[in-house]
Amino acid sequence: MRYEGSVYRPPSEAGSLIIQATIGCSHNACTFCPMYWDKKFRARSFDEIYADLRRARRENARVERIFFADGDALCLSAERLLPLLEAAKALFPECARIGIYGRADNIRRKSGGELRSLRDAGLGIIYIGAESGSAEVLRRVNKGETPEEITAAVRRAENAGIAVSVTFISGLGGRALMEEHAVMTGKQIGEMGASFVGLMTLMIAPGSSISEDLRTGKFQPLDAQALIRELELILTNADCKKDCVIRSNHASNRLVLRGTLPGDRARLLSQVRRAMTDETLLRPDRYRGL
């Protein structure tokens, strides 16, 4: 496949066929996110995307998963997404799941009926970045959305039968807001009812506005032990009422966790507490990446 610029996908879409339905991110303003700096946002036409799907059909004997990028491809209206999903299913009848990146706002702008139509057309999972359960942290990183808006969007998609995978970023509150970030993130995980939660760890990109805050001392990052303490607080506050698969398998993380809340909470917490006294359980800095 040929792609326009760098292409990103969630860890669990590593084996998927990636198709760019949009280029860049329509928001492109979060202070910590360098992923789409080099791109001017635009929606691709159906014909452009369909040409990619047909090329991929010629190049791949079997495709079990398809993932629509870039950063918030779900910003396309249901009217534009439905023909894409139908074309993908027609060309790849063996495909078991179609996923997409989105912002909570993209979900909120769709009616319940539209979300159910997208599900019926094959959309199985939406990946969104919540980043933090703290409204103040989201304000500081210019997320452009509140935790309440994100929780409401996750519930609407899950109620429509589309699984949602929500990412939070360890360390995003820095030292000043560590406790608030951790407690509110844990509470949000417990309340929003997402099928999946992924934890990443803040990696500061040179040239980002958060890197400028780091240089001036306005933002003070967490060290390895504080990150583990934060993880403990997140898990302690995550009172999930329905099963939620939680993973910290992203390359940016120091400690790899996998389990299902609420059942595995005690095991995950004991893993975290072991890492507080045994640094050999942590991934060394040189092996971390975005």
Ligand code: SF4
């Ligand atoms: S974090 Fe998500 S919404 Fe924010 S700029 Fe990056 S891709 Fe866009």
